[in-house]
Amino acid sequence: MKNTSFITFLFSICLSLLAFQCEDDITQEDESAELEILRLKIETLAKTSICNEEFECKYIGFGSKPCGGASGYLIYSTSIDTEKLESLVLNFNQKHAAFNTKWGIISNCTVTDPPVEINCENNTCVAVY
Template identity: 35%
Template sequence: MKTHILKIVLLGFTLFMACSQEVPLTPADDDQKLVQLSKEIEEFAKNKVCFGGDNCKTMAMGSKPCGGPTSYIIYSLSKTDEKQLSDKVKQYTDLQKELNIKYNRISDCSLLIPPTVDCLNGICASK
């Protein structure tokens, strides 16, 4: 009788442990995280109202497998907390670097040139 109880307890524990294991994420799941972070960054920096050309900046974002950013975000210094934006962009870039390694990703290795930005009609935009 004691052996049956022990077997039942061990079986229950094994099933519990098997169910509590995290399911590995797929590349699509991981990419969805990147998309979500990108949307959050765009939303955070969406107010591009400016009062002069020196009020507009760009920030490199993302990481290509062979180096360099995947894009640049344009933002207004007067409307965006640069430190918070930098923290969000770093989180995105670090995740993309991690996924590039995890999935052995490759890219075209072309270098992106930062856009030239200015205050055009009161909005930060590329020239």
């Protein structure tokens, strides 16, 4: 019985070390591609939203600038699963910020202003800047 526990323990350690080794081997291009896939998934979900008298248009900060703040703003309506969208965006923003830090990404550090209003035109939310 002791032997089985010890073997299981060693196996767990080996798996952990292997996982850490694989994480270190990821390239900037690989990580960027993963972010792009997540970005497209989020944008696709947001684009399925519609607006009318029943659904409200909204926006959320999307992406992370290296100096801080949102890279831009994602426009959507409450016709979709907003909790899912907001959770995906939060996850993306955290991963994007970590990517910027890990790879030393720089930018112009200008502040990206949110929309001043969002109009519903032809059942589509449109940002006004």
